[in-house]
Amino acid sequence: MERTESCQETSFYETRKEIYDCHVWHHPNFPLHMHKHLEFAYNAGGQMQMTVGGREYCMEAGDCMLIFPYQLHSFSSEGEIDLSLIIADMDYVGEFKEELSRYELETPCFPKSSLSRYGQRILELVRTSAYDSQVPYQLDKGLLLVLLTDIFHHIPMSPRNAPADLSISQKLLQYVNEHIVEELTAAKAAKAMGISPYYLSRIFSEELKTSFPAYVAGQRLNLACNMLRNTQMSVTEITYEAGFPNMRTFHRCFRRQFGCTPTEWRSSSHS
Template identity: 30%
Template sequence: MKPVFYEQRAETIFMGEICDHPFPSHVHDVVEIVCLQTGSMEMTISSKNIMLLPGDIAITFPSEVHSYDYVSKDASGLTLIFLPDTIMEFCHVFRTMQPLHPLLLHQDQAPELTSIIRHLLTITSGSQAAPLMLGYLHLFLAYLFTALPLTPRARNPHSTLTDQVLQYISEHFAEPLTLENTSHALGISRIHLSHIFSQQLHINFRQYINTLRIDRACTLLRNPNYSISQIAYLCGYGNQRTFHRAFLAQCGMPPNQYRAEQPSHPPRRV
C-alpha cells in the first residue's frame, strides 16, 4: 500500500544518476526513463511490477503512476526525464500511446542504444550540453521505439478529483497543510478528502505530507549551499527536532549522515 503524489518539474530535460533509494508512488506529466548499468532495481509502473538488471530500460509515459520499490546499493545508471514535446517527432506517441510492457530487456534492444547511453552519461554541463543532449535523446527515442511495442492509451474517467488533490498538495506541501484547509481549498468536505487518502492512497494525510517533505529534503541535502536548518524550514518543518524525527523515520538515518553519504556532483538540466 503506497502513497501517490503529483510531481512537477520545471526543466525541459533532466539527466542524471538513477534514484539511489526507494521512492514512493508518484505521477507527473513528463516522460521518465531509467537505464540501469549496474546492480538491480524493482519498480512498479501502472500497477506492473518489474525488475531491472544491468542493461535493462524502464519506460514511464506521462500520467503513469510509478514507484522505485527497491534499489540495490551498487545500482548505477542513467535517468532521463523530459517533457513529451521536447522531441516533437515523438510528442504524439507520448500523448496517445503507452507501452504494452514498461520494461525493455537488454537482449531485446537495438545495439546502438548501448552506445547512445554511454555518450549521454559522459555529457557534462556547459554551453554544448543542451544540443548534445537533444541530439542523443532524439537518437535514443528513435532506436527505443523500434523495439518497444505500443498500444493506444487507456483513459481513466474516475481519476480527475484525485489528480486535483495530488497536484494541489504537490504545490503546497511545504506550507502548514491540514485536512481542514486543504479540503476547503479544493472545495470538498474534510470527510471526502480523508476518504481519498484512506481508500485510494492507503496512507493517512500527515504521513503523506511527510513523505513529500522528506523526499524534497533528500534532494536539498545534495546541495552544500543549504544548511540543515534551512532545509528543515524549506520543507515545511517549524523546528529541527521535528525534521530530524521525520527524516530518521523515513530514511533510517539522520539528515547529516544522509548528506555525508551522497555524491556532490549535480545532475544536468537544460
C-alpha cells in the same frame, strides 16, 4: 520479463525543477511516486524490480523501461546495479509530447534487442553520456529524441481509448505538492478538489497508506533536505521556505524522521 501484481505502497508526487537529467544509479531504491516528466531506464548490469502502473516487473541486464508522465512507479534492488536513468520534461521532447498523449506501450519493459541496430548504438551513447557531465545539452537532447523515435518504431504500441486523465488521488498529490510551501490543511485541499474532508482522509489512508498531515510533513522534509544539501541557506530560512510554520515544528519533524538535527544532517550529507 516476469510480471506480477504489485502490493500497495505509500505513494507521493515528486516535484522536479530540472527539465533534463541523465545519471547512473548503482543502488536504485525509490518508493512509489509519480511526476509530470517522461522517464527512461536502461539496466546494463544486475537485476532489479520496478513497479509501473500497479504492475511489478523484473528488469534483467539489457532491459529498458519507458515510464510515461503521471504513471506511478518505484525502484527496488539488492546489490549493485548499472542503471542509466533519463528524466525529461515533456517540453523537452518536442513532437513526442503529442505522440505520448495518443499512444501507450503495450508493456513499459522491453529488451534492448527489440530496438534496431541504430537504436542500440544510440542507447550505448546515452549510457556513456550519463557518465560524462560535460556532454552538451543539445547532444543529450538529440540522443533522447533519436532513441524515442526508435522505440516508437520498434516497440508495440496501442492507441489510448481516451485522453489520459489523472485519478482523484493523483490530482490530490499534485495539488498538495504545488502548494506545499503554503499554509495547507486537509479542509483546504478537499475544497480545492471538490471533495469532502472525509473522502480526502479515506484516499490518504486507504489508497496512499498514510495520513494527510504525515504526507505533507514528509514532502516538506524532502524539500528541506534538498535545500540543506544544495544551498547555503540558514536552517531558519529553510524552515519557512519548506513550508513549516515555525522552527520548533521543523526540528521536531526532522528529528523524528532522521534522528538528528537539520544542522547535523547537513554536515553528514556534505561529508
